[in-house]
Amino acid sequence: MPFIPHNKTDIKEMLGTIKAGSIDDLFDEIPKNLLIDQLKEVPQALSEMEITRLMRKRSLLDEKLLCFTGAGAYDHHIPAVVWDIATRGEFYSAYTPYQAEASQGTLQTIYEYQTMMANLTGLDVSNASMYDGASSVAEAILMAVRANRNSDSRKVLFVSGVNCTYQKVVTTICQGQGLTFDRLPLDIDTGKTNVDELSEYDQSPVAVVIQHPSFFGTLENVDAITDWAHEMGALVIAATNPISLTLLKPPGEWGKNGADICCGEGQPLGIPLSYGGPYFGFITCKKEFLRQIPGRLVGCTTDQKGRRSFTLTLQAREQHIRRSKATSNICTNQGLMVTAATIYMSLLGFKGLRSVAQKSHEQTFKLIQQLTSINGIKTIFSGPYFHEVAIKLDHPVDYVLEQLALRNILGGYDLTSDFPQLKNSLLVCVTETKTDEDITIFAEAMKEIMI
Amino acid sequence: MTELIFEKSRKGRAAYAQYPQFSSDTGIPEEFLRHSNPVLPEVSELQVVRHFTLLSQKNFSIDTHFYPLGSCTMKYNPRVCNQIAMMPGFADKHPLSFENHSQGFLSSMYELQDMLKAITGMQAISLAPMAGAQGEFAGVAMIRAYHVNRGEKNRNEIIVPDAAHGTNPATAIMCGCKVLELSTKEDGDIDIDVLKNMVGKNTAGIMLTNPSTLGVFERNIMEIADIVHKAGGLLYYDGANLNAILGKVRPGDMGFDVIHLNLHKTFSTPHGGGGPGSGVIGVGDCLKPFMPIPIIGKRGTGKKARYRWLAEKDLPKSIGRLSGFMGNAGVLIRAYVYMRLLGANGMKRIAEFATLNANYLQSRLKNVGFELAFPNRRATHEFIITLKNEQKEFSINAMDFAKSLLDYGFHAPTIYFPLLISECLLIEPTETETKETIDSFVDAMAQILDNAKTKNTNHKEAPFNMPVNRVDELQAARNLDLTYKEIIE
Numbered sequence: 038m039p040f041i042p043h044n045k046t047d048i049k050e051m052l053g054t055i056k057a058g059s060i061d062d063l064f065d066e067i068p069k070n071l072l073i074d075q076l077k078e079v080p081q082a083l084s085e086m087e088i089t090r091l092m093r094k095r096s097l098l099d100e101k102l103l104c105f106t107g108a109g110a111y112d113h114h115i116p117a118v119v120w121d122i123a124t125r126g127e128f129y130s131a132y133t134p135y136q137a138e139a140s141q142g143t144l145q146t147i148y149e150y151q152t153m154m155a156n157l158t159g160l161d162v163s164n165a166s167m168y169d170g171a172s173s174v175a176e177a178i179l180m181a182v183r184a185n186r187n188s189d190s191r192k193v194l195f196v197s198g199v200n201c202t203y204q205k206v207v208t209t210i211c212q213g214q215g216l217t218f219d220r221l222p223l224d225i226d227t228g229k230t231n232v233d234e235l236s237e238y239d240q241s242p243v244a245v246v247i248q249h250p251s252f253f254g255t256l257e258n259v260d261a262i263t264d265w266a267h268e269m270g271a272l273v274i275a276a277t278n279p280i281s282l283t284l285l286k287p288p289g290e291w292g293k294n295g296a297d298i299c300c301g302e303g304q305p306l307g308i309p310l311s312y313g314g315p316y317f318g319f320i321t322c323k324k325e326f327l328r329q330i331p332g333r334l335v336g337c338t339t340d341q342k343g344r345r346s347f348t349l350t351l352q353a354r355e356q357h358i359r360r361s362k363a364t365s366n367i368c369t370n371q372g373l374m375v376t377a378a379t380i381y382m383s384l385l386g387f388k389g390l391r392s393v394a395q396k397s398h399e400q401t402f403k404l405i406q407q408l409t410s411i412n413g414i415k416t417i418f419s420g421p422y423f424h425e426v427a428i429k430l431d432h433p434v435d436y437v438l439e440q441l442a443l444r445n446i447l448g449g450y451d452l453t454s455d456f457p458q459l460k461n462s463l464l465v466c467v468t469e470t471k472t473d474e475d476i477t478i479f480a481e482a483m484k485e486i487m488i
Numbered sequence: 489m490t491e492l493i494f495e496k497s498r499k500g501r502a503a504y505a506q507y508p509q510f511s512s513d514t515g516i517p518e519e520f521l522r523h524s525n526p527v528l529p530e531v532s533e534l535q536v537v538r539h540f541t542l543l544s545q546k547n548f549s550i551d552t553h554f555y556p557l558g559s560c561t562m563k564y565n566p567r568v569c570n571q572i573a574m575m576p577g578f579a580d581k582h583p584l585s586f587e588n589h590s591q592g593f594l595s596s597m598y599e600l601q602d603m604l605k606a607i608t609g610m611q612a613i614s615l616a617p618m619a620g621a622q623g624e625f626a627g628v629a630m631i632r633a634y635h636v637n638r639g640e641k642n643r644n645e646i647i648v649p650d651a652a653h654g655t656n657p658a659t660a661i662m663c664g665c666k667v668l669e670l671s672t673k674e675d676g677d678i679d680i681d682v683l684k685n686m687v688g689k690n691t692a693g694i695m696l697t698n699p700s701t702l703g704v705f706e707r708n709i710m711e712i713a714d715i716v717h718k719a720g721g722l723l724y725y726d727g728a729n730l731n732a733i734l735g736k737v738r739p740g741d742m743g744f745d746v747i748h749l750n751l752h753k754t755f756s757t758p759h760g761g762g763g764p765g766s767g768v769i770g771v772g773d774c775l776k777p778f779m780p781i782p783i784i785g786k787r788g789t790g791k792k793a794r795y796r797w798l799a800e801k802d803l804p805k806s807i808g809r810l811s812g813f814m815g816n817a818g819v820l821i822r823a824y825v826y827m828r829l830l831g832a833n834g835m836k837r838i839a840e841f842a843t844l845n846a847n848y849l850q851s852r853l854k855n856v857g858f859e860l861a862f863p864n865r866r867a868t869h870e871f872i873i874t875l876k877n878e879q880k881e882f883s884i885n886a887m888d889f890a891k892s893l894l895d896y897g898f899h900a901p902t903i904y905f906p907l908l909i910s911e912c913l914l915i916e917p918t919e920t921e922t923k924e925t926i927d928s929f930v931d932a933m934a935q936i937l938d939n940a941k942t943k944n945t946n947h948k949e950a951p952f953n954m955p956v957n958r959v960d961e962l963q964a965a966r967n968l969d970l971t972y973k974e975i976i977e
Contacts, residue, residue: 038834038837038841039566039829039830039834040563040564040566040919040920041837041838041841041919041920042920042921042922043841043844043922043923047922047923048844050923051844051845051847051848051923052844054848054851054852054855055844055847055848055850055851056851057847060840060841060843060844063840063843063844063847063866063867064736064843064866065866066704066705066707066865066866067705067707067733067736067737068707068709068710071709071710071737071741071742072736072737073735073736073737073738073741075832075836076606076607076735076832076835076836077606077832078602078603078605078606079603079606079607079827079831079832079835080603080828080831080832081831081832081833082828082829082830082831082832082833082834083828083829083831084829085566085568085829088568088572088825088828088829089568089571089572091828092572092575092592092596092821092825093572093575093577094592095577095591095592095593095595095596096572096575096576096577096578096592096593097577097592098577098591098592099577099578099581099585099589099590099591099592099593100589101576101577101580101581102585102589104582106582106584108584109812109813110582110583110584110812110813112580112582114506114508116503116506118533118536118537120574122537122540122541122544124570124574125541125544126549126550126551126552127544127545127547127549127551127552128544128547128549128760128761129549129551129565129570129758129760130549130550130551130565130758130759130760131547131548131549131550131759131760131761132548132549132550132555132557132560132562132759132761132762132899133759133761133762134761134762136548136890136891136894136899136900137956137959137961138891138894138951138954138955138956138957138958138959139547139548139553139894139899139954140546140547140548140761141490141543141546141547141955141956142543142544142545142546142547142761143547143761143762145490145492145543145546146540146543146761147761148492148970148971148972149492149493149494149972151970151971152492152494152527152971152972153526153528153529155970155971156526156527156528156971157526157528159524159526161971162970162971163970163971165762166763168618168619168622168763168764168811169618169811169812169813170812171809171811171812172618172622172810172811200812202809202812202813203812205808205809206808206809206810206811206812208808209629209780209807209808209809209810210625210662210810212629212663212664212807212808213629213632213662213663213664213665214662214664215664256516256520260519282522282526283522284514284516284521284522285516285520285521285522286520286521286522286523287522287524287526290522290524302812309574309579309580309818310579310580310581310582310583311573311578311579311580311581311817311818312578312581312582312583312585312590312593312813312814312817312818313583313811313812313813313814313815313817314583314618314764314811314813314814314815314816314817314818314819315618315763315764315816315817315818315819316812317763317764327968327970333762334970335970336964336965336968336969336970337964337969337970337972338959338960338961338963338964338967338969339959339960339963340956340957340958340959340960341949341957341958341960342956342957344489344490344956344957345489345490346956346959346960347959348959348961348964350961350964350965350968350970351965351968369619369620369621369762369763369764369765370762370763371760371762371763371764372759372760372761372762372763372764373758373760373761373763373764374760374763374764375761375762376540376760376761379540380536380540382528382529383493383528383529383531383536383539383540384503384506384533384536385503385506385507386497386502386503386528386529386530386531387525387526387528387530388502388507388530389502389503389506389507390528392507392508392509392510393508395510395513395514396508396509396510398514398516399510399511399512399514402512402515421515421516421517421520423516438586442586442589447582447584447585447586450584469508469510
């Protein structure tokens with residue numbers, strides 16, 4: 038009986054206390070016709086040894102290719118300390134910190150996380166996290182709709198380079214809220230939004246979502262777009278990559294007044310790629326919008342002896358108190374992932390995170406140099422970028438990717454289905470984990486394939 | 489006094505082993521670059537290890553303490569589940585990996601879908617929702633999509649029992665529906681007569697938990713299903729309490745059209761200090777076309793079987809995607825491993841022993857003088873006691889009991905939920921606890937009550953032996969301090 042400690046004596050004594058004849062008696066309130074005898078089609082139990090062997094075989098069956106794909110999930114090095122400590126039982130098997138006195142470890146960690154994310158994004162306040170980057174954009178939009186006192190509009194505008202999957206998720210999560218969505222056209226030469234054409238857009242959205250770096254890795258004119266959005270009475274939502282914020286101007290400093298809400302995918306901060314999850318999303322904002330922020334918040338206070346302590350606060354925004362009037366139905370935060378990210382950010386600090394960013398960018402530059410020296414490969418967009426670049430191939434992309442896979446390389450993201458106007462285009466990404474040799478291997482492989 | 493990581497920082501200190509070496513400057517034009525330095529820690533690697541290790545030691549956790557939180561199912565999290573999920577072949581895989589390099593993972597997920605079908609008695613499963621609340625969202629959105637698809641846009645009323653978990657009404661509103669609250673009777677069942685008058689041509693559906701949040705089995709479930717179905721509505725099952733009936737009853741057999749399960753409850757994936765969860769959903773035939781994507785599909789059989797993602801092209805009527813990729817893959821792997829360790833017989837025993845432990849604890853607490861909310865009902869995997877008499881006679885309430893229990897080394901049960909029962913404790917021991925642990929919990933409860941009667945301790949100021957005393961939550965809300973603002977010297 039895996040994990041069940043009862044022996045025959047225990048069972049007998051417990052039934053005696055309950056005054057029941059058998060365990061079956063305890064189910065006597067359930068209509069008999071609902072009780073099943075056996076779970077059919079569920080296999081019999083395996084021992085730990087057997088399941089470990091099975092899963093090891095399966096994990097080895099799936100080769101890890103040399104990864105040059107980004108597109109929302111990034112192959113960064115995760116220091117050994119991060120998960121060694123995050124999987125300590127006291128973090129791993131702890132519950133949501135509703136009883137503050139029994140949860141100071143988790144609560145202080147979240148408070149430190151909130152501080153780091155607010156600082157990194159250049160805004161005032163952070164929550165304790167959301168499920169992932171995509172859903173954090175949806176929640177940021179719903180928050181902006183609640184918070185924007187200057188607008189009755191139900192229209193939301195995406196600039197051109199927002200991740201298409203993020204937009205799909207927003208559509209799913211915001212259905213039933215009466216919102217409509219517009220998207221600014223992509224300038225095919227620069228890979229970003231053309232700020233000279235902004236004045237052609239004549240709607241007044243309640244919020245403008247700027248992904249920066251864009252999905253293509255290109256850098257938007259965030260100041261101009263932010264100021265334009267604010268002039269229209271819209272709130273500005275920045276969707277960013279946290280590693281990029283060590284190099285690039287943070288959303289709190291965009292334009293004259295700064296972006297209002299910042300969100301994005303926290304996976305680059307020490308979270309394994311793990312087939313897409315669990316990751317975590319983050320949301321930070323200016324302090325005037327704080328009461329509209331979804332999710333958990335940890336505050337610093339004192340205990341009865343005046344000692345510094347931490348507790349969940351402003352819980353009246355959340356579902357367990359406000360129920361149908363809550364800011365969101367969200368219950369969980371991604372506690373374990375936040376713990377890991379906080380340890381990661383503590384270990385690296387600003388300089389360390391920036392060196393990860395710089396190394397990733399440097400290696401991307403090297404790869405692009407080598408690739409564009411091959412016949413049949415060109416970069417598509419002019420202009421500055423951060424650690425991801427879209428390249429055009431004169432062979433079909435799916436063929437190229439198959440050939441790269443045969444050479445043990447995961448060569449990038451095929452842009453064709455998301456952006457049909459960019460035929461035969463591939464989004465490649467290099468992180469600090471790729472050495473000069475790795476880059477040469479990729480380039481040599483492409484040379485062979487492009488012949 | 490506890491120090492923040494920022495206070496332990498010193499300018500120029502770093503964990504240099506973690507810094508990649510780079511040589512050139514970025515070539516990014518000035519106007520894009522950051523010039524401000526955000527305050528992040530500057531500490532050594534040893535400082536990081538000590539800081540977070542010491543912090544962890546301030547927590548209660550299942551690994552260290554009995555945690556009878558009702559509705560949360562705080563059972564043992566088997567270590568091997570984590571070890572397997574962190575195998576490099578799973579943990580290091582990019583979500584956009586090729587399908588034919590992901591067969592080990594995809595086959596495990598397909599088998600997980602099948603096992604969940606068998607357990608729930610539903611026709612199809614989607615593993616996409618990342619938490620219970622997202623599962624609820626998917627469920628209600630599918631119900632809406634179903635009605636709209638049949639030309640019945642007017643059906644936008646969701647019926648929710650007054651004892652429901654807060655996510656239920658919050659979810660219904662998020663889906664653009666109206667919430668109608670259904671009352672519960674004294675014996676713990678919902679009021680059928682009220683329900684009969686509530687359903688009509690605008691009914692989209694009803695959201696139920698069974699066993700209910702009151703810790704008792706909804707005995708009239710078949711009649712409820714009949715009433716709602718006849719009125720044209722669908723039934724949604726909140727699977728938070730599945731631990732009580734796993735392997736004994738299937739939600740599909742009770743008439744539910746859509747369910748969500750909390751893998752971080754029933755299937756023992758880690759609570760992690762507040763996540764990650766996983767809120768997989770199961771549907772009956774009528775809702776299959778609307779399931780959130782992606783789903784794992786299979787072609788061929790036996791050794792020739794190939795597994796693949798089913799997405800927009802395969803489910804054109806899907807309510808859509810809920811996440812950037814496929815959901816909480818690592819959590820799903822942990823749940824899969826857990827289920828393979830239990831097998832069919834192991835799963836049935838969960839319900840049996842969770843129920844045995846709960847009924848035993850209920851009887852013992854009654855025997856030492858506590859009042860049960862439903863004295864004439866069987867406990868399911870959880871039950872409620874009310875402290876309203878203790879509050880009246882001895883001025884000790886549910887909060888005081890909760891805080892006092894911490895000093896005895898027990899995490900408190902769920903307090904003040906469900907809202908219907910005043911000064912309540914919702915208690916769920918789970919099946920992985922020994923009789924001795926349960927007995928010592930009873931002893932602690934009896935002692936706390938005794939101390940209140942004889943005025944031996946000031947329970948209003950408990951706890952006394954924790955890293956901090958009772959925390960001032962009022963001050964936390966009044967003087968909001970959500971980020972540390974001092975500079976590192």
